[in-house]
Amino acid sequence: MNEEKTILARARRGELAAFEQLVAMYEKRVFAVALRSCGSPEDAADIVQEAFLRAWRAMDSFRGDSGFSTWLFRITMNLCVDFARRKNAAPQTQPLVGEDESEREIPDSAPTPEERLENSELGRELAAALAEVSEDHRRIVLLRDVSGLSYTEIAEVLEISEGTVKSRLSRARLALRSVLLSRGNILAGASSKESRGGEEA
Incomplete structure (x- = not known):
């Protein structure tokens, strides 16, 4: 630092x-x-x-x-x-998956292991679900789960309180779970667990 x-x-x-x-x-x-x-x-x-x-x-x-x-x-x-x-x-x-983005080239036309993982059914389902949630929910999931920012950093980026970050992230993950359920996807159970367990900073 x-x-x-x-x-x-x-x-x-x-x-x-x-x-x-x-x-x-x-x-x-x-x-x-x-x-x-x-x-x-x-x-x-x-x-x-x-x-x-x-x-x-x-x-x-x-x-x-x-x-x-x-x-x-x-x-x-x-x-x-x-x-x-x-x-x-x-x-x-x-797709939104938990791969290590540090390995991605910008741009990289050759498929990497991470990109092959993105083509999996899990990746496609999460992508479709995230496309259906609100802009606020999408932003906070991108910042937390893709970029890995802390609650404090997200609060500063979005200019909201840390409490709002936590509640909005929880609602975003529940919204993703709801979309997955509406699509008849069994991965919704995993999304539910993530929404409960992902509140640790």
Whole structure:
């Protein structure tokens, strides 16, 4: 973390090489969120590029009241929302699974083990379910279960209280379970367990 603060301080002074280090640290997590939100690797790559471009242009105004990652994910989520409104796109066409996103290339045309897992029935069912929940629920699941942000970080990104984060996440997981049940999917039981057990920070 101290190393990141040093890199961040250099980037705030306008050092492009330092900012490129920040890009390398966060681009895959940002891409994962963008991909789950817009469903297209090409569009996700565009969102990632725009997110970092906006961050770079605003580096001198970044006060550090929140962490860099929090600030960056806020920019990314706003871009994802803008994209969905502009394109009227289905926000979730890629499966939501618990793979390690750090192994994903941006973009990577060759299928990885994680991508093969995404093509499983479980991945398809979760993708379809997530596509049917509200934008608020989708956002919070993306930030928590895809990007792995803490409750505190999510609260800062969405500018809501930690209590609201926890209750909204619980409702989001229940909504996913309801969708799975309505689809006659036996995986809903697992989703129910996750909604109860996932409240530990």
